[in-house]
Amino acid sequence: MTAETASAGAAPSLANVSQDATRVPGEPKSRSWLVRALVLVIAVAWTVPTAGLLISSLRPEVDVSGTGWWTIFAHPFELTQFTVANYERVLTAEGLFGAFINSLIVTIPATVIPITLAAFAAYGFAWTRFRGRSFLFAIVVGLLVVPLQMSLVPLLRLYGNYDLVGTFVGVWLAHTGFGLPLAIYLLYNYISQLPKDIFESAYIDGATPFTAFTRLVLPLSFPAIASFAIFQFLWVWNDLLVSLVFLGTNPDVAVLTARVSQLVGSRGAAWHLLTAGAFVSMVVPLIVFLALQRFFVRGLLAGSVKG
Amino acid sequence: MAGALEPQAQVNSGSGWLILRDLVLAAVVVILIWLGLGILRSETMLSGLGPFVGKLVQALVALAVGVVGIWALFIVVNSLVEYLPARATNAIRPFVFVLPAIAVVSLYLVFPAVGTIIQSFTEVPEGEGLLYNYAQAFSDPKLLLALRNNAIWLVLAPAGALLIGLTFAGLVDRIKREALAKIFIFLPLCISGAGAAVIWRFVYEWRPPGRPQIGILNAIVTLFGGDPIPWLQEIPTNTLALVVVMIWLQAGFAMVILSAAIKGVPTELVEAARIDGAGEFQTFVRVVLPSIRGSMITVFTTIAIAVLKVFDIVYVTTNGNFDTDVIANRMFNEMFRFRNFGFATALAVILFLAVVPIMVVNVRNLRQQGIGV
Incomplete structure (x- = not known):
């Protein structure tokens, strides 16, 4: 059980988390080729899907639909095979630049407020x-259990009554x-x-x-606040459900994830655009x-339970 | 719980002017916040600025109201509270800190959740009983299929992510450049479900036999002489193909938690096992694994909860077609495609009931590890 407390005990204080290699103590750094080969195989397998997306987004339309993206490795330094035309097209004609701005506008206040x-x-x-x-704190913690789906229908109706649907x-x-529940929970663990x-x-x-x-709590809690800020920023930026429900797909307000999912629907076979669009997001x-x-x-x- | 401290009572040698000043300040702050909210609500006021500038102004006003406004409100309310007798001040002030958050949480989670539960029983066609929505749900073969798919996800996705995360955490611990190697597994964690869906649709892309395959998976299949497989259309391969996307996204999370846990295993334990003649692998299985059991439960339950609520991966890849539906996606479609709100609330409640037991295991496990709530 000591190991548990060592690893998990560090979590609520959000401190002492070292990222650096201190391997299983007492073990020499293994030179075994098998270990390295396995690490390499998993790392490559995990990277290939994203690499394929990035490379394809930089290839002309005919190439993307005609040959596999891996064929560029036959002559990787021939720069003429790459183009940024797909990015120009998705940012302007497909409206992803506007969606990008919308994502920023949604995400920053939705992180800071x-x-x-919570602090x-x-x-x-x-x-x-x-x-x-x-009692109140127990409610806040208990709310970590409630999927946000539980709120959608009543909130949508409330929003309908107050003309809040489709507004930032x-x-x-x-x-x-x-x-808020996760924010209060994480910051409480640290501040207490x-x-x-x-x-x-x-x-x-x-x-x-x-x-x-x-003067005291805010400055001292900076690490915890920063952790939650990054968490919430990524969560909001990457969210699709909440933004589809409350903001919708009107180009004036739609965020990147919503526009990309629309693009999949309208241009499901145009991989040169889909790959560029996904990468923009x-x-x-x-x-x-x-x-x-x-x-x-x-x-x-420190905790990764979220609505 | 941290012990509470009683601050020394503040003596406000209360001149009436100071109270008046603070009251006026409070009124000004409230009016400014009200005005700010008004600007945010009104479309006409900002549309004259053009779409781009208008949005920018709106975001700045939002930040001003959301941050400066909240701060100003806290400051003035706090200063007003201090004019009260000392005992009253100490009794009321804590609420100045917690009530705003409690109010938002009540409005966005507590009341709606209660409303959802009630509506799931009451929003039924004329003359139907309270359980109508649930009876509909459990007699709808497509929904039963979605529940079955959720069950498949629930078993395979956490297990797969745990296995990969554990393997990688165990292996990477003994090579140089550990931090660098970890980034590759870790990176998908910051990719959205929608983005991951596009990435994997491309991996799974299918072309008829004989034509060049541009999806890497079918390129590999045809390279070995097989026929290309329509991964996202073929049942039941397609559900497994979607589970792989989830494993790809979540393995990094498993790895981070388990890697930290492995590093926390006491040196003496590992050394003792080695002295007793256990090999590297045996030490890992017999000593390290049992000591990180709690972290493994954390990983499994956390991913399981995410899996039950999975929406964007399915929505963007297949939208539930070809027997791949899951409950969260069905709920979304009931709301927006069919405007079937009563049924949607019943689905939300079913989802909630599925999440609760896993969450109980999760919290109990965290408590055992000393992360008390």
Whole structure:
């Protein structure tokens, strides 16, 4: 059981997660070709689908539909076989540039607003005492169980009554509501572990709970906030269900995932466009992910139950 | 639970002017937030700016309302609370922190979920009983098929992701460039279900025999002399083909959690096993695996929950055609294609009931590991 607590115990504090190789202690780094070959095989198998997409998106239409993308490796350095025409076409004629902007507009507020609300709430649950605290917190945690499908029909009707269907406000609020339980839970796990002494000395120095929150809790919780921010950003950007339900496919507001899924329906055989379109929808998550991997890993280890 | 501390009572040598000032500030903040929401709601106000600028302004207003507005509201309400007698201040202030979040969560999850449960019984055709939607659901062969498919997904996807993740985590632990190798398995984790669906539709692309195959899987099949297989149309291969997409997406998650767990296995345990003469593989199976059991349960249950709710992969690849439907996709179609809301709510409840037991196992397991809730 010690191993469990070692690995999992680190999770709620969101700390001490080392990504670096410290292999099973006592084992020499194996030189076995079998191990390396297996690692290579899995890594290649996992990369080939995405590589095929990226390469095809850069090939002219006739080539994509005529020959397999792997044929470029016969003469990989012949740059004339590549083109960015597919990207020009999907971004302009197929309207993915607009969808890209819409995705940004949906994702940024839908990431920042829940964090703001959750940080206040997590602090309230962790460091203030009030009637019904355990009860309310139990509800928040319990909501982690509820699939967001449970909310769709009543919310859709409510939105219909207030003309919120197809508006950014509606989808920001929906993502905020669906993201809050996990946000509060993750931030609570972190904030409640902060040492008690710092609050005691702050109060002796005349701090109010509010100044303790702004001056102490927020700066100290940065790692947890960053983890959740990346989590929520990727979740919202990649979401299809919530945006289809509340935002729809009207080009004025439709996000990338919705437009790409429409493209599959309307141009299911135009692989030069589909591959480019899919890659446009993936480029921001890939950048965020590669740049901020450490925080993302922490978030994963801390809990990954989501609506 | 962290212990609560009582801050020292603040003495507001209360001049009436200060109270008045803060009250006015509070009113201003509320009015500004109201105006901001009004701007966000109104289409006419922003349409004059052109579509692009209009949207940008809207997003900026949203950020202003959502962040600055919330902060300002917290600040003014907090300062107003401090004018109350000390005891009242300490009693009310916590609610200033938690109530906004509780309100949003209630509006978006608690009330709608209750509404869904009620509507699943009450939204039935005239003269039908309360269980009509459920009776319809369980006598609809297509829905039973969707439930069967969910069951197949539920068994194969978590198991597959766990197996690959565990194998990779165990292997990669003993090579150089571990971090680099991990990225390749990890990368699909940031790809959307819709994106993954396009990627794999391309992998599975089928052309009639004799024509050049542009999908890599059928290219391999024909290379070995086989006939190309319509992976996404042929039953039951197609459901398995979709499960593979899920495994591809989730194996990285399994690997990260299990890799961290493997590194947490105490040195002494492993060394003791080696001294007793166990080989590398035996040590892994007999010592490492039992010690990471809890993490394996976490991985399995977490992926299982994601699998039950899977929507986008199916929606974008086959939209449930050719016997590949799953419950979340069916629910979406009931809502939007058929406007059959009563039936959709019953499907949501069925989904919910399927998720709960897995979640119970998950939470109980986390508790055993010391991640108390």
